[in-house]
Amino acid sequence: MNFDYSDDQKFLKEEARKFLAARCSTAAVRKVLDNDDVSHDAELWKGVAEQGWLGAAIPEEHGGLGLGHVELCVIAEELGRAVAPIPFASTVYFLAEAVMAAGSAEQKADYLPRIAAGELIGCFATSEGPGPVTPASLSASVQDGKLTGVKIPVTDGDIADVCLVLANEAGKPGLFVVDLKASGVSRETLKTMDPTRGVARITFSGAPATRLGAAGEGFAITEQVFDRAAVLLAFEQLGGADACLAMAKEYALERYAFGRVIASYQAIKHKLADIYVKNEIARSNAYYGAWALNTGAAELPIAAAAARVAASDAFWFASKENIQTHGGMGFTWDVDCHLFYRRSRQLSLVAGAPKVWKERLVSQLERRNAA
Amino acid sequence: MDFNDSPEEAAFREQAKTWLANAAAKHQGSGGGRRPNTPEHMAAAKAWQAEKAGAGFACITWPKEWGGGGGTALQQVIFNQEEAKAGVNYGYFTIGLGMCVPTVMAFANDETKQRFVGPAVKGEEIWCQLFSEPAGGSDVAAARTKAVRDGDEWVINGQKVWTTGAQYCDYGIVLVRTDPDVPKHKGLTMFWIDMHDPGVEVRPIHQMSGGSEFNEVYFTDLRVKDSQRLGEVGAGWKVALVTLMNERLAVGGSSGPNYNEIMKLARELRGVDGPAIKDAAFRERLADWYVQSEGLKFTRFRTMTALSRGQTPGPESSIGKIIAANQMQDLGNVGMEMEDQYGIITDPKLSPMEAAFQQSLMWAPGLRIAGGTDEILKNIIAERVLGLPGDVRVDKDVAFKDMPTGR
Numbered sequence: 001m002n003f004d005y006s007d008d009q010k011f012l013k014e015e016a017r018k019f020l021a022a023r024c025s026t027a028a029v030r031k032v033l034d035n036d037d038v039s040h041d042a043e044l045w046k047g048v049a050e051q052g053w054l055g056a057a058i059p060e061e062h063g064g065l066g067l068g069h070v071e072l073c074v075i076a077e078e079l080g081r082a083v084a085p086i087p088f089a090s091t092v093y094f095l096a097e098a099v100m101a102a103g104s105a106e107q108k109a110d111y112l113p114r115i116a117a118g119e120l121i122g123c124f125a126t127s128e129g130p131g132p133v134t135p136a137s138l139s140a141s142v143q144d145g146k147l148t149g150v151k152i153p154v155t156d157g158d159i160a161d162v163c164l165v166l167a168n169e170a171g172k173p174g175l176f177v178v179d180l181k182a183s184g185v186s187r188e189t190l191k192t193m194d195p196t197r198g199v200a201r202i203t204f205s206g207a208p209a210t211r212l213g214a215a216g217e218g219f220a221i222t223e224q225v226f227d228r229a230a231v232l233l234a235f236e237q238l239g240g241a242d243a244c245l246a247m248a249k250e251y252a253l254e255r256y257a258f259g260r261v262i263a264s265y266q267a268i269k270h271k272l273a274d275i276y277v278k279n280e281i282a283r284s285n286a287y288y289g290a291w292a293l294n295t296g297a298a299e300l301p302i303a304a305a306a307a308r309v310a311a312s313d314a315f316w317f318a319s320k321e322n323i324q325t326h327g328g329m330g331f332t333w334d335v336d337c338h339l340f341y342r343r344s345r346q347l348s349l350v351a352g353a354p355k356v357w358k359e360r361l362v363s364q365l366e367r368r369n370a371a
Numbered sequence: 372m373d374f375n376d377s378p379e380e381a382a383f384r385e386q387a388k389t390w391l392a393n394a395a396a397k398h399q400g401s402g403g404g405r406r407p408n409t410p411e412h413m414a415a416a417k418a419w420q421a422e423k424a425g426a427g428f429a430c431i432t433w434p435k436e437w438g439g440g441g442g443t444a445l446q447q448v449i450f451n452q453e454e455a456k457a458g459v460n461y462g463y464f465t466i467g468l469g470m471c472v473p474t475v476m477a478f479a480n481d482e483t484k485q486r487f488v489g490p491a492v493k494g495e496e497i498w499c500q501l502f503s504e505p506a507g508g509s510d511v512a513a514a515r516t517k518a519v520r521d522g523d524e525w526v527i528n529g530q531k532v533w534t535t536g537a538q539y540c541d542y543g544i545v546l547v548r549t550d551p552d553v554p555k556h557k558g559l560t561m562f563w564i565d566m567h568d569p570g571v572e573v574r575p576i577h578q579m580s581g582g583s584e585f586n587e588v589y590f591t592d593l594r595v596k597d598s599q600r601l602g603e604v605g606a607g608w609k610v611a612l613v614t615l616m617n618e619r620l621a622v623g624g625s626s627g628p629n630y631n632e633i634m635k636l637a638r639e640l641r642g643v644d645g646p647a648i649k650d651a652a653f654r655e656r657l658a659d660w661y662v663q664s665e666g667l668k669f670t671r672f673r674t675m676t677a678l679s680r681g682q683t684p685g686p687e688s689s690i691g692k693i694i695a696a697n698q699m700q701d702l703g704n705v706g707m708e709m710e711d712q713y714g715i716i717t718d719p720k721l722s723p724m725e726a727a728f729q730q731s732l733m734w735a736p737g738l739r740i741a742g743g744t745d746e747i748l749k750n751i752i753a754e755r756v757l758g759l760p761g762d763v764r765v766d767k768d769v770a771f772k773d774m775p776t777g778r
Contacts, residue, residue, distance in 0.1 A: 264759070273753045305658075
């Protein structure tokens with residue numbers, strides 16, 4: 001049995017943690033949080049590119065490190081722990097994964113080396129309003145290679161160079177790549193729950209769009225990309241949940257009430273034990289997702305959904321109970337608890353809410369049982 | 372990251388499979404049922420245990436000189452998996468070989484070990500563990516059963532409770548109070564006893580589930596020799612910790628329906644509007660159960676990986692029973708509610724899936740308590756995994772006889 005990180009992967013994890021501790025302290029995260037004009041940490045983004053992390057899972061022939069997806073999961077866990085304010089998920093989990101899964105040889109040669117080098121920020125535009133994304137929810141459409149429609153919210157859409165857009169073509173969903181610097185694109189930054197990540201409304205009025213993957217297959221490809229992203233996002237959530245547990249524990253061990261540290265009260269001990277149990281269940285499901293993603297296993301849709309459901313639950317629970325453990329201090333702007341609380345919402349919603357994933361999980365189980 | 376055996380593990384699995392295929396085919400009697408304790412079932416269980424011992428597959432981690440297999444903990448896990456697949460695992464020996472006999476091996480004199488270890492490995496004699504008392508469940512160290520010295524003997528009087536298998540066991544290890552004048556942890560001593568002695572009376576407990584798997588055990592002037600002592604006088608708590616360390620491994624997971632079975636039930640049953648499985652609230656619960664039980668399965672794989680890499684798994688495994696027992700209770704209830712008014716029926720001839728959901732509902736409260744309550748397991752996680760401080764103790768420096776006892 002070999003169901004854990006290898007020694008090399010553990011080494012990478014340590015190195016990543018050290019790098020982020022030095023370059024992405026919560027003080028650094030707060031610079032993005034507190035400044036309405038800044039939606040990511042450009043210095044950190046540069047540093048992350050120099051580390052080669054953007055191309056960790058991109059093959060060497062396309063300028064990546066070709067390490068594999070487990071290594072990318074390792075990095076994701078550490079980025080989540082650090083609440084990193086960079087467009088890593090949009091660029092790597094969504095754009096790069098989509099190009100690798102469905103792109104043509106030309107598209108791979110065009111986009112992947114630029115992503116790996118940190119020269120290109122990506123984003124993924126599926127939603128057009130409140131409620132889950134379904135084929136019926138799409139109004140954006142492409143005609144004669146020109147995209148028209150409004151996408152909201154688009155994470156990192158305010159700073160991205162390239163946008164992957166789900167839109168109808170000839171009445172069927174397709175997936176399209178759009179250069180956001182081209183004509184026919186206007187965007188506006190929106191206020192969100194997690195200001196450490198930028199979000200935009202993008203209006204396309206006849207913007208040039210190139211299809212990624214086969215015509216009419218846009219929704220199916222989107223689901224494939226979401227499956228891959230779900231595993232990677234689960235690792236970010238896991239890192240965040242772990243950080244919350246560490247924070248709650250540290251505070252509980254130094255805060256005195258009624259003459260003793262609050263960590264000695266069962267009300268607090270059981271709360272932290274509950275967080276630990278959820279985190280372990282999330283970690284085990286995430287590892288299964290990592291295995292399925294890395295090996296391209298047929299189990300990926302089930303494994304990804306389970307990883308996302310478990311990690312969303314764990315991070316939400318850990319982030320809210322971390323505030324509770326901190327008492328009144330936890331409700332202040334100055335204590336870092338809310339950074340995780342905000343990020344837990346961002347990560348749970350960005351690829352579709354847990355409720356949608358639970359439904360996907362059960363329909364996959366039904367399909368498996370019927371087979 | 373994968374699920375593959377190492378070459379050594381694969382070789383051992385092959386060896387175990389080959390042996391099991393052959394031995395299981397010759398084996399008379401089925402391994403079904405937890406511990407039904409009929410004469411036929413017991414005889415089959417004992418024969419199977421002897422067969423395993425002969426081949427070195429009983430107590431795989433124990434040294435060969437004691438009748439074990441001289442193997443690793445991971446080999447034991449692999450063998451358990453294959454044995455379960457072969458459908459020949461019996462529950463009678465788990466507590467004795469998992470908890471009691473290792474304690475005997477750690478603390479008894481040579482003569483005692485020579486006499487008892489071999490027969491236990493071969494399934495000829497079965498052992499039980501006598502720790503819990505009416506006044507001390509979670510607080511095992513509050514034991515009141517007392518032993519008073521009389522020359523070279525000790526005289527034991529008192530009562531134990533929740534003793535699994537006492538009705539069929541031959542020997543037991545018992546934790547007793549030998550000095551009530553010192554604080555509670557310091558006045559305990561451990562002995563092994565003969566369960567067939569006239570001073571021992573076993574009374575089955577009528578459980579809320581209807582069955583009687585557990586017992587009360589009464590001692591009336593039970594005389595034991597000082598040579599039956601395990602460890603020093605007054606060191607019983609230290610000895611008990613060695614026994615309890617193994618308990619979480621010995622207490623099995625839940626039986627009863629899991630997410631797959633309730634999904635099957637939901638496909639077959641009618642809901643308010645179409646089949647029950649189309650109910651959105653049910654589907655959400657189902658996803659949660661899947662995530663929890665698969666999460667536990669993969670957590671066990673992580674534990675095996677630690678073993679495979681020569682590391683010692685920690686008390687992380689405490690999470691298993693908390694999740695499994697609570698899920699059993701929830702799943703039983705949701706299954707019953709899905710049957711609507713009909714769910715109240717427990718007759719296996721009438722109730723869907725032979726009343727499996729109703730049985731889960733009535734068993735789960737026991738599973739949430741046995742082998743460490745939810746609350747005690749959370750304390751263990753908080754203290755031993757997360758390193759949080761122990762509770763404030765008001766009983767530490769008080770002589771046992773002066774401790775407030777309430778009811």
